[in-house]
Amino acid sequence: MFTDRHPVVHRSKIYFSRKYHKYAGVITDIIYDHYLTKEWNFFSRRPLESVTYNFYRALVNNYEILPEKVKGMMPFFIINNWIETYQTTNGIKHVLRTLSRNSSLPNETRYAIKTLKKNYYALQDDFMEFFPQLIDYVEKDFGIEISHRITMPF
16 A cells, blocks of 8 residues: 555654554554644645535445444544544544544553654654655546645645
8 A cells, every 4th residue: 555655654653653563554644634634725625624524424325335343433433523623632632542442552642642742843744745645646546636626835
């Protein structure tokens, strides 16, 4: 998978691997979601709220084909509006605590938030380096045009 093998993502995962080990990629994904939601207007002209609503509606409309674990988490995900919650560190803290209670994710929320705060701009730089490459990959390999809708901040 493109993301799992990407050197920038690997670099970000190192920040969290000491306490999260094999779950460092999960934490990195959540942290990258934070930067995506926080900087949403750089990547889309559609409001985040509209995209979020459509995503939740698609989940509900396709409930019967979702994996069982997703079905179990979906009500929490929608009720707590996790996507928009990612915009704040308190939101990330809430998501991590919920995941650690309801999955095998280690309960190292305090460490994750401390690491995020300490390395906030380095992780943001990683995300801003990685995400345009992810867009290019999706456009080239899947034929989905994305970049015509975005304005990159650099």
